[in-house]
Amino acid sequence: MGIQHWSTIDAGIDEVWAWHTRPGAFQRMLPPWMPGRVRQEAGSLADGRAELALPGGQIWVSQHDPEGYIEGRAFVDDRVDDGLRSAALAAVRWHHEHRFEPVESAAGAATRVHDRVDTLVGSHLLRPMFVYRHRQLADDLERHRELAAPSKTIAVTGSSGLIGTALTAFLTSGGHRVIRLVRREAGDGERRWDPQAPAADLLEGVDAVVHLAGASIFGRFDDAHRHRIRSSRIGPTRLLAERAAASGVGTFVSASAIGWYGSDRGESSLAETSGAGEGFLADVVADWETEAKAGDAQGVRGVQVRTGLVLSGRGGMLHVLRPIYQAGLGGPLAGGQHWQSWIDFDDLVDVYARAIFDDRVEGPVNAVSPQAVRQEEFAAELAGVLHRPAVLPTPSIGPRLLLGQQGMQEVALANQHVVPEALAALDHRFRRPRLEDALRHQLGRQREAGR
Structure with a gap:
């Protein structure tokens, strides 16, 4: 049993190989x-060791095998035992060969990426993982080439959060240096x-x-929670x-939110030039953005990233909704x-990255x-991707109990009908502008194109 999966990446083999050797890949x-979650990355594709922390305190350990290593062309890793930390995985066999071959495509130099895994797990369960991995590789390399950025040193707050973890990995796998700003004692690659x-x-x-730190807005909006939201942003x-x-420093990129526009703007299309709305979050975001511009007068290029509802299978709203919809209990919320x-x-x-x-x-x-x-279209799309109905209307009492009125x-x-006008003016290309495509990629329900 196991799987073989291959695809052609529109990038030269040296570029593809280098990406795999860098931290964050x-x-x-x-x-x-x-x-x-990734606990440790391999320091070398030849003989390094990678660790993945699993639920229940178990550790998946991948040991790279020098005998299968060919510089610029191939590497091999095997799952190995690590005492009690991997006792529940003792029966799992995993031998993974990664091979790369230079080929030509319509776009020029390309690379055939070939994964072969010998394991007891069947291809039906494994294929979504490899479709995802190859798509990530192709998209990341394309974005790095598009930005064509020389190597930079980037300091990041909130680097251990959902967005920070992904962004720092994207940056380091692209050849940039990241310094994580942490509030505890600093370790390697960190500053307190x-x-x-x-x-x-x-x-x-x-x-x-890149300033990402700030208390999560999710939680019951009592006085203590509102204070945490505001005090973690205003001032620091x-x-x-x-x-x-x-x-x-030349560039200061700060997280922000579409909460700027207020909680109900009707049918208006809201661009960056639209005025601020009303409400607690609108006031916090307005003050937050003012704080982030404190260095602009001294020549710092400031960017405030007004983020909408983020779709990730690893956290946030989608992570909460998936089990509800998987059980067939999802549906339109409050109409x-x-x-x-x-x-x-x-x-x-x-x-x-563009910022x-x-x-x-x-x-x-x-x-x-x-x-x-x-919202009713969102409910229908999510249910469709999970092959579940979306006919049960969801009353507002659930969110009210969780978040307060x-x-x-x-x-x-x-x-909020928000439009990315500033990005459109730059001809920014979205990887997944369609909701169905984003849901399929994030939940492992991709429709694989012919190989």
């Missing part, structure tokens, strides 16, 4: 619907950051800062932006007529798909 290829008093040398040698963002300006402005997870990573490397990007940027949908109105029932 393993993380970029880990399907979001699979359990586990005090949000209330950033050290004078915190950003020494840094070309760009200004201090970091001022430190960036004083250190000669389903409100607009939902969403973005595929990897498209969000691309927006941050870092494209000097034409400045000010607020709507990080949303160009194809917003009504204010949170329900400003998050779950927010009616």
